[in-house]
Amino acid sequence: MSFDEEGLLGEICSLNNLQQAFKAVKRNKGIAGIDGITIEKYEENLKQELTQLREEVLNWTYKPTPVKRVEIPKPNGKGVRLLGIPIIKDRVFHMAIKRKLEPHIDPTFSSNSYGFRPGRNQRQAIKAAQNIVNSGKEYVVDIDLSKFFDRINHDRLIHRLGTHVKDKRVLRLIGMILRSGIMTANGVTVPLEGSVQGSPLSPLLSNIVLDELDKELEQRGLEYCRYADDCNIFVKTEKAGERVMKSIKKFIEKKLKLKVNEDKSQTAKSDRVKFLGMTIVHGYIAISKVALKKAMEKVKNLIPRGTHIPIEQAIDQFNNWYRGWGAYFNITQFPAQLQVIEAHVRRRYRARIVRQKKRPRSLFRLLRKRGVSNSIAAKTAYSNRGPWRTSHIRGMEQAYSKKWFKDYLGMLILSEEDKEHWLPLNTWVKLT
Secondary structure, three states: OOOEEEEEEEEHOOHHHHHHHHHHHHHHOOOOOOOOOOHHHHHHHHHHHHHHHHHHHHOOOOOOOOOOEEEEOOOOOEEEEEEEEEHHHHHHHHHHHHHHHHHHHHHHHOOOOOOOOOOOOHHHHHHHHHHHHHHHOOOEEEEOOOOOHHOOHHHHHHHHOOOOOOOHHHHHHHHHHOOEEEEEEOEEEEEOOOEEEOOOOOHHHHHHHHHHHHHHHHHOOOEEEEEEEEEEEEEHHHHHHHHHHHHHHHHHOOOOOOOOOOOEEEEEEEOOEEEOEEEEEEEEEOHHHHHHHHHHHHHHHHHOOOOOOHHHHEEEHHHHHHHHHHHHHHHOOOHHHHHHHHHHHHHHHHHHHHHOOOHHHHHHHHHHHOOOOHHHHHHHHOOOOHHHOOOOOHHHHHHHHOHHHHHHHOOHHHHHOOOOOOOOOOOOOOOE
């Protein structure tokens, strides 16, 4: 659908739309840009600020301010992700544009695209991938785009946007936003390509760019799932996957002017491919090996060796993290994967208790007090093993059982929830 050439900019700059845009920016939170003005400070004179913003845009005195460069370490520890933080005024204007463009452009996107779209999410993408694999297409062409947001071609983006937006003024303003500049320690640099990660408008613009890839895949009759720049194409054989990888790589680099990361891209069976933190194993959804490893590292950080944080406080911290983490990852069909994390928490605390009891006799007395029989307490306390191994001996597991952690400390046990999509609790899968 195209917009009315006369009314679009006016709709974007209406005070009502700007007010709603500010509310959305406020909900998203975030730090101040290079001018140091926070959301709270901007809100103090909100009506005046929005009125001034409206007048600047309509009078063509508006000029986007360079964004603040922020470096976020990547989860794998290799390098950093570069984010750009616009000032609040610019963030509000970006959101105001998005609010008017998205309802008209989003319906034109592919049903196989799930990222940054209203009513769509990662879980839907994963389940769609599972359905395709179970239909017989178990080989995955896993395409990783190198520095996607930094490589978006401005001319191609504006051209694609122009098929939806006929108001040249809006296209010009978006072009100004793309070239607003980045403030670094060496001054301001104006990018010749790329879209700032951190702008409310960037997700929509990224989907406009990658919609061209979607249309190409659909024209070729390929089944795929895409979430932002994470795209998996499904085929029946490895040979077919290699052909698709070669031809799609050429399309992406020659036509879209983007770059495929060959080190991270692959053609493999679904159980060897990570998609949004999950993998499809024998047709079932499982937490990927990488995501599970990160979760175990998080547990180690929450419950470090030698900590003096009271156990009740530490369990509360674990629960806060685990509740949020599990809201997504309990999509796994292998609850035994959650059991591993929960058992690791309990074992780390048992090891802490062993360390606190410097002498075997002190540990023996503690175990007897906790109701462990004389013989088992003795075998545990005098095992001559280190704290970590001792934490897994029968006496410690009896004294500090799963029930004790759950009932006395209130530890969250997600693996015991009743989920229709879960396989039996003792079902396990070895991830490659």
